[in-house]
Amino acid sequence: MSITMSPAHNIESAAVNERTVDAALRAEGISCWFGKRKVLEDVNLVMERNTVVALIGPSGCGKSTFLRTLNRMHELTPTAALAGAVYLNDVDIYGPELKASVTRQRIGMVFQKPNPFPAMSVRENVLSGLKLTGTKVGNSEELVQWALLKASLWEEVKNRLDAPGGSLSGGQQQRLCIARSLAVKPEVLLMDEPCSALDPTSTRRVEETISEIADDITVVIVTHNMQQAQRVSDTCAFFLAEENRPGHIVESGLTEQMFTNPADPRTNDYVNGRFG
């Protein structure tokens, strides 16, 4: 990592880091509302290219909401509102240059619950993104194999590519969802607690997958699991919602630093399991 950060790297120093960090994704002044309720306040975060960024924090602190603002899924919720900007390679994804569908093609998402299309086969699931975006591909078999290999699922399903996606186990389904997202070749992959519905073995497989894909994709992952954040992420952002204050980033920086020598006592308490 070519990142230079002070131990107390936080939102104030984000502007300094912009010059030294190759930002794939940059959120500036993000505030979110559901109806009149404000759930996020002035969140700034730089997500460096080809790294894994973990968003941590107790339930209800707005990490998932923040994640959904990064590829315009937030706006699909009725009554949702948003302020601020998100830059993908310095282009505002909420600006006129990018359509929502194109943005989501470039910034993929894996959800908490595995949701492969149940009526489609494994192969069709992997190719579903291409069908949805009307993308033609020369050799679809090759792409299916590539995406499934990337998602470490190929060995388990290579002989049943025509089986329905819904017939796989939970962990396999989640990796199928990852393969499906990878098949449209996104630059960023957002993961909203991808392992919370999985058993430890499946979790391990998904984590391996994350480490592997981070070679050429930027991964932003929301997780409740401190060990997982430590295992998979390069940098971390700690979200917190306090009484009378909507969710915000308390501290962000290198994962190692955040877990061993956090600048804020609240971070220290949280990563050591004293609340949340």
Next chain:
Amino acid sequence: MTTAAAMASLVVMGLIAIFLFVKAWPAMHQAGWHFFTRFQWDPDGAPALYGVASAVYGTVVIAIIALVVALPISIGTALYINEYAPRRAQRILVSLVDLLAAIPSVVFGLWGRDVLNKPLSDISAFLYKYFRFVPIFHTKALFFGNSFFVCGIVLALMIVPIITAISRAVMAEVPRPYCEAALALGGTKAGMIKEVIFPFSKGGLVGAAMLGLGRALGETIAVALILSINGNIMTNILAPGGSAIAGLIAVKFGEASVNGRSALLGAGLVLFLLTLVVNLVARLVVTRSRPPKGATK
């Protein structure tokens, strides 16, 4: 209590079927199988001719026209309300569609006859002029209107509310995670509708269409007001004439003789069985079409 209520409706259905059968028996017995195969309807002639074939044919043709016209309108409306309309407009649109269902069918019939018949005749002339190579638009008649086509269009408007309401409910049932998955892959709304919503709600949509069909089959007064019943079986849908069971009964019953009434009740029995089967199949399809197994809610 509820069992009793359910039984009551079964009993009423059974009684109606028995009533129709008993009353229709004399005519049906006399005509034999010809009752179902003969075209001519002249119960007071010598010899008396009872044939419901042309009425059954007309009924089905009109209902199919209605369905073909109503289905795209209904599904389009349902999709617009579910997926595109602003939240505040949704409720207004739903009640507007429901309001359409509240219009009495006699009003639809009168409006169809006095207002819609003329422009639809012009459209018929256009269809005849340019598409007469299609058998259903080919006719030797000199006039258009008061036809299967006009009836079908008016009936289409009458069945739009029920098809819209059911297909809206069915399509709203599609689990959101799958819709979100489609959008998160970069799909447009249209893509999501095509790849996720339609495959998921296919069965329910078929059921909605069949319930609409059931209603169109049984519609009486609008047909009686619009169609100039002459008992012909016609392949074309633009010229005046044809027949339809419910319309036939409404028009002929008042002036019918004892024989005639018996025959008309026989026609009613045929209609009763026809709509019963269509509705039963529709209900079955709707209830069978739950999301596939393994689907997360």
